[in-house]
Amino acid sequence: MSEPFKKIENKENVVWITQPNEAETLLKRRETAFNVARGKLIDSGGKIETAMQTAEAFGRGLFEDFIKREIENWTMEEWIEPVVENIFNPLGTAATFTSISEKEAKSLIFRCRLHEESNEPHMASLFTYGFLRGIFLSAFPQGELIMGSSIAQGAPMIEFTFKINATEKDLFERERVKNFYSQNVKKIQESII
Amino acid sequence: MDLTEQVENELCQTGIEELDVMLGGGVPTGSTVLVVGSSGSGKTTLCMQYLINGARRGERGVFFTITEPLFKLTKNMEGFDFYDKQLIESGMVNLIDLRIISERLGLDTEKYTVEDAAALLDVLKDIADELNVKRLVIDSITALCYRLQTKEMIRDFIFKLGSSLAAMKCTTFLTSEVPPRVFQYSQYGIEEFIADGIIFLGDVERKGDLIRTFQVIKLRGQAHSRTKLAMSISSRNGVELAPLLKSRE
Amino acid sequence: MANTLIDSLKERISKAITVNQSVGIVLPGNNYSDLIQAFFEYVQSKPEDAWVYVTITKPYENIVKQFGNISEVRNIKFIDCISRAAGISTVDPNCIFIESPTMLEKLGLEIINIFKEVDEKVNKYLLLDSLSTLIIYNDPEIVTEFFYHLANKSRARNIHTISLAIEEEEVDRYLNKLIYLNDKILKVRDSFI
Numbered sequence: 161m162s163e164p165f166k167k168i169e170n171k172e173n174v175v176w177i178t179q180p181n182e183a184e185t186l187l188k189r190r191e192t193a194f195n196v197a198r199g200k201l202i203d204s205g206g207k208i209e210t211a212m213q214t215a216e217a218f219g220r221g222l223f224e225d226f227i228k229r230e231i232e233n234w235t236m237e238e239w240i241e242p243v244v245e246n247i248f249n250p251l252g253t254a255a256t257f258t259s260i261s262e263k264e265a266k267s268l269i270f271r272c273r274l275h276e277e278s279n280e281p282h283m284a285s286l287f288t289y290g291f292l293r294g295i296f297l298s299a300f301p302q303g304e305l306i307m308g309s310s311i312a313q314g315a316p317m318i319e320f321t322f323k324i325n326a327t328e329k330d331l332f333e334r335e336r337v338k339n340f341y342s343q344n345v346k347k348i349q350e351s352i353i
Numbered sequence: 354m355d356l357t358e359q360v361e362n363e364l365c366q367t368g369i370e371e372l373d374v375m376l377g378g379g380v381p382t383g384s385t386v387l388v389v390g391s392s393g394s395g396k397t398t399l400c401m402q403y404l405i406n407g408a409r410r411g412e413r414g415v416f417f418t419i420t421e422p423l424f425k426l427t428k429n430m431e432g433f434d435f436y437d438k439q440l441i442e443s444g445m446v447n448l449i450d451l452r453i454i455s456e457r458l459g460l461d462t463e464k465y466t467v468e469d470a471a472a473l474l475d476v477l478k479d480i481a482d483e484l485n486v487k488r489l490v491i492d493s494i495t496a497l498c499y500r501l502q503t504k505e506m507i508r509d510f511i512f513k514l515g516s517s518l519a520a521m522k523c524t525t526f527l528t529s530e531v532p533p534r535v536f537q538y539s540q541y542g543i544e545e546f547i548a549d550g551i552i553f554l555g556d557v558e559r560k561g562d563l564i565r566t567f568q569v570i571k572l573r574g575q576a577h578s579r580t581k582l583a584m585s586i587s588s589r590n591g592v593e594l595a596p597l598l599k600s601r602e
Numbered sequence: 603m604a605n606t607l608i609d610s611l612k613e614r615i616s617k618a619i620t621v622n623q624s625v626g627i628v629l630p631g632n633n634y635s636d637l638i639q640a641f642f643e644y645v646q647s648k649p650e651d652a653w654v655y656v657t658i659t660k661p662y663e664n665i666v667k668q669f670g671n672i673s674e675v676r677n678i679k680f681i682d683c684i685s686r687a688a689g690i691s692t693v694d695p696n697c698i699f700i701e702s703p704t705m706l707e708k709l710g711l712e713i714i715n716i717f718k719e720v721d722e723k724v725n726k727y728l729l730l731d732s733l734s735t736l737i738i739y740n741d742p743e744i745v746t747e748f749f750y751h752l753a754n755k756s757r758a759r760n761i762h763t764i765s766l767a768i769e770e771e772e773v774d775r776y777l778n779k780l781i782y783l784n785d786k787i788l789k790v791r792d793s794f795i
Contacts, residue, residue: 166687168560168704170741179689254661254688258738268738270660270684276667308631308770315631316659316732316768560704560740583707590715595707596751600743 164245165257176244176257180271183250187273190251193218194274194287201283206345208338211283212290219294222247227295234299236265236324243295263325269318275311280351285312286341289320293334296322304330307337312344364575365488365524368406369399371594375569375578380550382487383519384573385511386526387494387544390554391533395565395586397426398433399554400490400526402591405435407488408445414488415447415480419496420530423450435591447484451497465500470510478517486523494527495540504543511547538570549573554584557597567594607633611640611790612647615764618786619727624753624763626733626784631768633790635668641729641764642669645678651725653678654716656709658735661685662697673697679716683709684735703739706748710755717761728756732766733780742776749780 165176197214204210226246231238240257248255254271275284293305304326308319323330341348364379373379380386390396404414418426426448430436440446454476455462460469481489491497498507511527518525527548529539538545538553545551551570556563565584569577583597618625629637645653655678657665662682666673673696680697687702698712717726730736730752736745749765756763767781781787 162689166689166702168687168702168739170560170739173738175739177687181689254684254690256738271664271688271690276664313632314635316634317631319631560702562702562704564705564707585708585711593711593715595711598706598744598747598751600741600747 164241164249173258174260176240176260178244178248178253178255178257180252180254181249182252182273186247186250187252190218190274190291191277193291194278194284197287197290198280198283201345201348206342206349208286208341208345211286212334212338212341215287215290216294216297219291219296220298221294222291223295223298227299231299236260236262236322239296239299239322240265247295264321264323267320267322269320270316272311272318280348281310281312282341282344282348282351285310285318286337286348288318289337292320300324302326304333306330306333312347365407365412366410367403368409369402369592369594371582372567372592375580375582375594376572377576377578380524380572381574382524383522384524384549385515385518385547386524386550386552386572387529387538387548388526388552388554389529389531389538389545389570391531391535394554394556395584395592396528396530396554397421397429397492398586399552399592400492400528401430402433402435403526404446404488404490405437405440408437408440411445412487413445413447413484414490415449415484415486416490416492417449417451417477418492419451420493423448432588433591434589444484447480447486449480451491461500463500464502465506466502467506470501470506474510474513474517477514481518481521481523486521489518489523489525490528491525492528493530494544495530498539498541498544504541507541507543508547511544515547515549550575564597566597567592607636608640608643611637612644614788615641615644618788619762619764622762622784622786623757624765624784624786626765626767626781626787627790628767628769628781628787629790631770634768637766637790638665638731639669642672642675646675648725649675649677651677651727652717652720653727653729654681654713655679655729655731656681656683656713657731658683658703658739659731661688661690661692662694662699663690663692666694681709681712681716703736706740706744710748710752713752714755714759717759726759726761728761728763730763730765732768734766734768734770734774734777737774737776737780742774742780746776746780746783749783753783 165178168175197211200214201211227242252273253269255267255269257265257267259266275281278284289307296303296305303324306321309315310318363382365382366373366379388396388399404416407414458472501507501510529544531537538551550572553568553570555566557566566581567584568581581597582594585593587593661684662680682697683700683703685692686699700708720726765784767777
């Protein structure tokens with residue numbers, strides 16, 4: 161079986177590049193969850209919280225089914241490897257993981273099937289944030305997922321920073337992301353229509 | 354004869370642009386150049402490209418192979434755009450299997466006596482003379498030297514071969530096989546002293562990637578660059594050279 | 603609003619590359635899509651010019667998906683440095699794929715090889731997308747060395763270069779140094795005119 165990621169080492173950094181190899185079952189599962197989240201957003205009249213919770217639940221489900229191990233204290237590397245192998249790659253997601261340390265890691269997603277197929281960049285970015293947060297917090301309940309630039313905003317890649325121990329400022333991240341998408345809910349609704 | 358013609362007569366251009374620049378215009382005509390590298394380093398491709406480029410300039414060449422059967426050699430070369438079958442068919446580039454010649458001469462496949470070596474040398478000279486070749490390749494001199502029993506025989510063989518070919522104004526490339534990642538120029542430690550020039554094909558590792566490298570170690574009678582370059586082999590252009598980025602070293 | 607930005611970008615690019623041999627464009631991530639769209643529209647408006655687009659940021663197939671008919675535009679060729687590293691095996695006659703974003707010598711060779719086939723009288727342009735992503739995969743010193751070599755070769759062959767640098771919150775000192783090696787710097791802002 162080929163390696164789940166390509167490793168590039170340089171002086172400052174090790175970069176891991178995922179190796180997408182799409183799996184039909186997982187793609188279908190995500191499609192279903194995405195449609196449910198989208199449906200809930202519409203039904204609730206644009207409530208971002210509902211959509212985000214759906215995405216997070218999907219992420220937690222993926223963790224249960226594909227990542228969960230008998231590990232008491234996860235390390236960042238222990239988490240990244242199965243996530244890349246069992247979730248990123250089968251979902252056709254191409255990303256780099258950089259600045260990997262014991263406490264945090266950065267990921268730049270440069271190809272996301274969900275964005276390409278849905279043609280709904282805001283909804284896709286929101287959903288991606290939610291489900292990744294669900295997967296991450298399942299292993300690191302004290303952690304937080306920080307969202308940087310996103311394809312929805314016109315950036316070339318979606319930038320995430322995974323932090324094992326959230327700072328006080330980090331604890332407001334979920335609210336910040338929610339507010340961002342709440343302000344852009346019109347864009348989300350327009351793209352769905 | 355004007356200066357350009359004089360230079361053209363004195364220098365044998367490989368036809369690989371960056372290499373000719375490195376060599377200060379080309380290899381001095383009549384020189385014997387050792388092309389050193391480990392398995393898969395690009396020695397055969399480089400030498401074949403040298404002959405094909407020469408044939409395009411009207412210079413007949415001969416490729417003596419010992420390590421690879423002819424059918425395999427041609428099959429591998431057909432993948433390259435520079436490889437022109439017409440030049441082979443027209444006799445501008447001649448491919449000869451030295452093992453068949455050895456068999457016909459009745460030579461032992463494993464060990465050559467002094468007489469055997471002399472007979473083989475005469476055959477090589479005769480072929481070069483008869484075909485009026487200006488470019489000659491032996492792939493590999495290591496395999497030939499393996500059959501020569503002593504260092505003296507090796508020294509004698511290469512020296513006499515080089516001298517005869519130089520007299521015919523034939524510029525010779527001899528491939529020399531060395532182990533990977535070892536900075537040596539031959540298996541027997543003699544070839545490099547007889548040769549007029551040494552080209553070393555190596556590699557460096559960077560972030561898990563193996564980058565081919567190219568360096569002219571020596572070239573008698575010609576001012577040349579000793580910079581180590583990055584080398585790429587593509588089906589489109591064959592051997593290509595580019596500056597090697599050195600900040601990592 | 604977006605169209606004004608794109609039109610303005612097109613105008614500024616056009617002026618800058620006509621006068622200067624090398625141009626560096628510094629832009630926030632959110633303006634990336636607009637800039638690339640402006641660039642492609644500009645390229646299509648000048649079919650007599652020859653362009654090479656080097657992408658280290660997004661796979662070629664994603665660029666084509668996003669910008670529709672760009673693969674059929676005759677005067678632009680692509681070099682994709684990221685797809686093969688991510689195990690994406692797209693093949694396209696209009697694009698050269700390089701095995702890894704770390705193979706800088708190979709990248710340099712392919713750029714020059716493409717331009718060798720272009721008539722001397724034709725205006726030649728190179729877009730490097732982007733210096734920021736090059737630094738993710740390579741040591742900054744080696745990127746600097748590569749950039750110097752590329753700049754020298756381009757100057758010798760009368761190839762105009764445009765290099766992109768995507769701004770992040772943390773100022774990358776190497777990126778700053780690199781981008782200022784260009785003759786002209788354009789800084790893109792949302793309120794860009």
